Amino acid sequence: MLSAPSIAAPTAPPMPGDIAPDAVGMTVHGRPVRISDYRGRVIVLTFWASWCAPCRDELVLLERLQRSAGAQRLRVIAVNWHEARGRFPALVAQLGPAELTLSSDADGRAGDRYGVRMIPRMFIIDRDGRVAYTHTGYDPKASIGTIVDEVNTLLAQTPPDLRPPP
Template identity: 45%
Template sequence: MIRKIRPALACLLLAMSLAASAAAPATPSPRAGDIPPQILGKDRQGNVVDLASQRGKVVIVTFWASWCGPCRKELPILGQLQKVIGHDALQVYAVNLKEPRADFAAIARSRKAPPLDYIHDAKGEVSDQYGIQTIPHMFIIGHDGSIAGVHRGYSEKSLPKIVDDILALLPEDVRNRKAGG
């Protein structure tokens, strides 16, 4: 009799824990004025990416996935922005959301991949810290390290306004210099 009860009890406990975790509130997404989580994981070379090392620049952290159409439209625009402005004033991190490494690597290594710094968040640890529930989801971080703007679940039509928001944070001399900084 006890042998029959144990599996049933184990199933009941598992169901209760799953229900409790589903009901648990997600980490809230950082908002304008907040200092975001500083560690984004490791880049493709295995180096830890720490946003604190980017203070003084405008930093974009965007969460994306290969299956997300708006994300795939956004990345080339951000890549061009990175190329034109240069790494001395702008740093763009594209954090891949919970995809298998092979899917992530296929895009990041592609010749057509925009020239961005890609981070693979396979287990969702970074995205969970940022409270990501929708993609695309972008954080624009100002020179002081605090979030200047947040854009989530946007379409291709929103991208010109987002680019304007980014450019507005750059010093005038950076906005007016020749491409490639």
């Protein structure tokens, strides 16, 4: 796990059951990225940086996971953490034609709301916008199997719009 240099003290990370903080950066076109825009889908929110090799490896696997599940059921939001906003377009171009939702958190505010202290840092969010699982670090042999199991558990649950009224 790698830490970013000279960051502000983040708040405590949201825990399973907590509502996920909504604002998670800006797209390459300057539009805000919000968790609420993907309500009804399972969300994998991951914080990464270009200098973090495990982060880049994880992004490749997360894109495959999103492709497999379908973007209408699962959305991966990859937040570029604490890198200059001016570098973000080049970083997006380096990733190629990614299907992931990419956002920039150059000022670290989104990371602060999520209590990010090191990367990779992941939050798996259910269809109702609540944090279901969290992960710190990445182990290619162990992490992806656990992540797939957690995502599949959430995907198997009945979507909010199909639940019977209370």
